[in-house]
Amino acid sequence: MSDSSLIQLLIRKLENFAELTDEEKHALHEAAGPVRTYGSHEDLIREGEQAGGVAVVLSGFACRHKMLPDGRRQIIGYFLPGDMCDARVFILKKMDHTISTLAPSSVTTLSREAILEITSRYPRLTRAFWWNTLVEEAIGRQWLVSIGQRTALERVAHLFCEIYVRLQSVGLATPESCEFPVTQSELADTVALSTVHVNRTLKELRRVGLVSMSSKSLVIHDFTGLRALAMFDPGYLHLEGEGLLKDRYSHVLLKTL
Amino acid sequence: MSDSSLIQLLIRKLENFAELTDEEKHALHEAAGPVRTYGSHEDLIREGEQAGGVAVVLSGFACRHKMLPDGRRQIIGYFLPGDMCDARVFILKKMDHTISTLAPSSVTTLSREAILEITSRYPRLTRAFWWNTLVEEAIGRQWLVSIGQRTALERVAHLFCEIYVRLQSVGLATPESCEFPVTQSELADTVALSTVHVNRTLKELRRVGLVSMSSKSLVIHDFTGLRALAMFDPGYLHLEGEGLLKDRYSHVLLKTL
């Protein structure tokens, strides 16, 4: 795939909010730099660094995470293909967290200048970026609720629902499975449990026939049950879309949700 | 105070990011609707409703919170005076959480139209809104880290540091105290602990001489110790400012931090 076709995933995502003109799409294509590939567990940007631009994950899995001085670590968000790393933090002077790959990934970057240019010239595109930010924030709020209020089982189930639906929304899930190239110990840092307890929890989810996490992927045996257990309500992902995505993907979403 | 002087607190905040022209300030003044006052524990906007505009808290304390279907509740953010409720969610169709007062508060609203007008006409002001959003997000990330990784004691201490510094940055704290009109059970819903354990934790913080939470306010006995315990690094609040606030308030901040 060429670079310009790769950025399509991002455009798809943004069009969930607003239909974009050809000029706007063109501006996005122009903005994209070369594609870089990373291995597993490489840092894209580190805490304290200044973000030079906005990274867009084309394939693979990445995450934001923060560490306390004594080494405790919390993963605070996942980047799935099509996700934009920060139309945001690049405004601030320093990253307050690190972004790293979880699996081998390919990434392109929209330069700072390109973003400034775009946001000053295309108000609708700017609002689409903003919308994207808002959805990410909504996800963050859910994570806070999960970690604060849900039990271990509910928490893991909720995360699995979210990942599955997000991947589905960009066409990267089958009716009963999706990629999930995440280690149990990384999962532990995500849901704020110990590795051992994550293992127990996965065992239980398997035992009751809801999901199983095999090597690098998730097999969803009973999405309805999983959803109920997790009290997962996909509304916060705002995938019903005022834009194009509704027509393009809703059949997939509606089938499952 | 007149409405227009009340909105000053918001302008102060935004100027932390970028100096605003008189025209831009004027636009903000124009955008502000009438001031409404609320009692304790009233809802400003409820989950599921469409936000009509952006609320700005002029005085008092408010919070965002979400409830699970079975009643468990998580408070996901505080609004202190000068804080803007959502230059954000108003873009989306429905609120995914509720905003309520914690204490009697006065609030004004920037209408949807006014915000759209502003964001299409004043790119710098738009970026200032964006910056504000980013700081809020950074706060959210810290909360996630706190709830996920910090112990009860550290968690409460961290929250106290944050509130104190935020209030200080808008001139609403003395060298050793600030308002904190929050109930222990609301605090419990904030830091994801039980009421009983919050009580134990406060007792311990008092015992070791760091802070005490008396009725509706916080008395900081040893900020340095509190900071150390919480591993609080104020950088994420981005108060060093590229804008005006640096000059106006840094003496206060620098003294303590």
Place this chain on the structure above:
DNA sequence: TCGCAAAATTAACATAGGTTAATGTCGCTC
């Protein structure tokens, strides 16, 4: 100033999830 209701405090007891420390398994590289 009395009388409540809401909020804080405490004690006794219960448990979800953490810790430590083996052991087992899988996927590589040589």
Place this chain on the structure above:
DNA sequence: GAGCGACATTAACCTATGTTAATTTTGCGA
């Protein structure tokens, strides 16, 4: 196709925090 390192799994035990249920204190309207 043996050997190594990363990852997963399990068991036994431990502790931070939750729960229940009084009891006390506080703030406040009549």
